[in-house]
Amino acid sequence: MACLSxxxxxxxxxxxxxxxxxxxxxxxxxxxxxxxxxxxxxxxATTPAMEAAVNGAFLDLLGKWTKTPVYQVLGGPxxxxxxxxxxxEGPTExxxxxxxxxAVRQGFKAFTVPLPSRDSLWRMQAYLDAVLARVARMRSxxxxxxxxxxxxxxxxxxxxxxxxxxxxxxxxxxxFDEPTTVLTKDALARxxxxxxxxxxxxxxxxxxAVFQNLLRWGSIDLLRPSLGLNGISxxxxxxxxxxxxxxxxxxxxxxxxxxxxxxxxxxxxxxxxFIQPGRFSECRCTNCWAARWIRGACAxxxxxxxxxxxxxxxxxxxxxxS
Numbered sequence: 001m002a003c004l005s006x007x008x009x010x011x012x013x014x015x016x017x018x019x020x021x022x023x024x025x026x027x028x029x030x031x032x033x034x035x036x037x038x039x040x041x042x043x044x045a046t047t048p049a050m051e052a053a054v055n056g057a058f059l060d061l062l063g064k065w066t067k068t069p070v071y072q073v074l075g076g077p078x079x080x081x082x083x084x085x086x087x088x089e090g091p092t093e094x095x096x097x098x099x100x101x102x103a104v105r106q107g108f109k110a111f112t113v114p115l116p117s118r119d120s121l122w123r124m125q126a127y128l129d130a131v132l133a134r135v136a137r138m139r140s141x142x143x144x145x146x147x148x149x150x151x152x153x154x155x156x157x158x159x160x161x162x163x164x165x166x167x168x169x170x171x172x173x174x175x176f177d178e179p180t181t182v183l184t185k186d187a188l189a190r191x192x193x194x195x196x197x198x199x200x201x202x203x204x205x206x207x208x209a210v211f212q213n214l215l216r217w218g219s220i221d222l223l224r225p226s227l228g229l230n231g232i233s234x235x236x237x238x239x240x241x242x243x244x245x246x247x248x249x250x251x252x253x254x255x256x257x258x259x260x261x262x263x264x265x266x267x268x269x270x271x272x273x274f275i276q277p278g279r280f281s282e283c284r285c286t287n288c289w290a291a292r293w294i295r296g297a298c299a300x301x302x303x304x305x306x307x308x309x310x311x312x313x314x315x316x317x318x319x320x321x322s
Contacts, residue, residue: 048206048229048230049228049229051231052227052228052229052230052231052234053231054231055231055232055233055234056231056232056262059073059074059232059233069265070232070262070265071264071265071266071268071269074232074236074265074266074268074269075269076269077268077269078268078269078270078271078273079267079268079271079273080268082264082267082268082273082275082276083110083274083275083276084108084110084260084275084276084277084278085108085110085111085112085149085250085275085276085277085278086099086103086108086110086111086112086277086278087111087112087254087277087278087279088100088103088111088112088113088114088138089114090114091117093133093134093137093138096113096114096134096138097137097141100138100141100142101141104142104146108278109145109146109147110146110147110148110149110174110275111138111142111146111147111148111149112148112149112151112177112277113134113135113138113148113149113150113151114151114153115131115150115151115152115153115155115156116130116131116134118155124160124163128163128164128167131150131164131167131168132167132168132171135148135150135168135171135173136171139171147173147174148171148173148174149173149174149175149176149177149200150168150173150176150177151177151178152164152176152177152178152179152180153177153178154178154179154180154181154203154204156179156180157180157182158179158180158182158187158188158190158191159190161176161179161180161191162190162191162194162195164176164179165179165191165194165195165197165199166194166195166197168197169195169196169197173197173198174198174275175197175198175199175200175221175222176197176198176199176200177200177203177224178200178201178203178204178224179191179199179201181204183201183205183210183214185213185217185219188201188214188217188219188220189217189219191219192218192219198221198222199219199220199221199222200220200221200222200223200224200250201214201219201220201222201223201224202214202220202223202224202225202226202252203224203225203226203252204226204229205225205226206226206229206230208234208237208238208241211223211225211238211241211242212241215241215242215245215247216245220247221247222247222248222249222250222274223238223239223242223247223248223249223250224250224251224252225238225249225251225252226251226252226253227251227252227253227255227259227262227263227266228253228254228255228259232262232265232266235249235251235266236266236269236270239270239272239273242272243271243272247272248272248273248274249270249272249273249274250273250274250275250276251263251266251267251273251276252276252277253276253277254277255279256279257279260276260277260278260279263276263277263278264276
């Protein structure tokens with residue numbers, strides 16, 4: 001507790017009383033993190049994932065100390081609903097069908113479809129046909145009223161990404177995610193100019209200056225900073241820059257419920273938030289806590305009170321809600 005009291009002094013508040021700390025620190029997390037975390041961030045500059053973890057732990061401690069939810073520490077909610085994107089995994093269309101059906105049953109309305117793996121001997125036309133067939137199959141299984149994102153995971157060259165983006169325009173995907181890892185102006189301009197497909201980039205970027213360049217070039221339609229590599233505080237700064245370019249933010253993570261909860265707090269504090277990933281329950285039950293907590297597109301966010309999430313009943317009704 002003494003450590004947090006000193007943090008309040010460094011942040012500009014001379015009082016060590018707990019009530020004063022609540023009023024000061026709860027609304028000045030950036031100042032506290034900047035002043036007290038300078039030495040930590042300098043030591044962790046070469047390991048951005050560790051810096052992001054420390055930032056998350058800092059906000060969690062600050063929220064517990066002030067008895068304030070993290071989204072309130074970040075400045076208060078700008079929305080009370082958030083879209084959640086189910087991440088599908090599987091090498092073939094048949095392998096993707098089962099998780100797609102389960103996610104739809106749990107209430108998800110937006111899905112990420114992985115790009116098919118490409119054999120080096122495949123001709124481009126054959127690979128293009130395979131990609132189009134996968135998207136069409138997923139659309140036929142889920143229905144026309146659900147949304148899909150094609151995840152390339154940075155595996156394509158700029159030329160191949162431009163060809164795929166042009167061919168996929170008629171399928172009206174939400175966006176083409178991480179088509180390439182080549183982030184030069186000429187390479188991205190080729191993709192953006194040859195297609196009207198929205199492009200999401202930034203999952204592997206940790207430098208804010210790189211995002212500034214992408215926004216200035218007009219090569220990005222959706223900002224995709226990784227929650228595990230940048231942390232909540234840095235993504236808020238990135239989102240503020242993106243807002244001046246009228247670009248939405250869709251934070252990326254590949255974690256479980258804890259990462260999803262952190263993303264929900266971040267989403268509630270961003271005025272230009274669009275959507276975030278969420279792991280759906282592998283359980284076939286439609287009434288478990290995971291199926292009830294995340295309900296797909298425009299899912300209701302149950303804002304935590306006093307920094308705690310309301311517990312849901314487990315499957316088979318073994319544990320009562322508390």
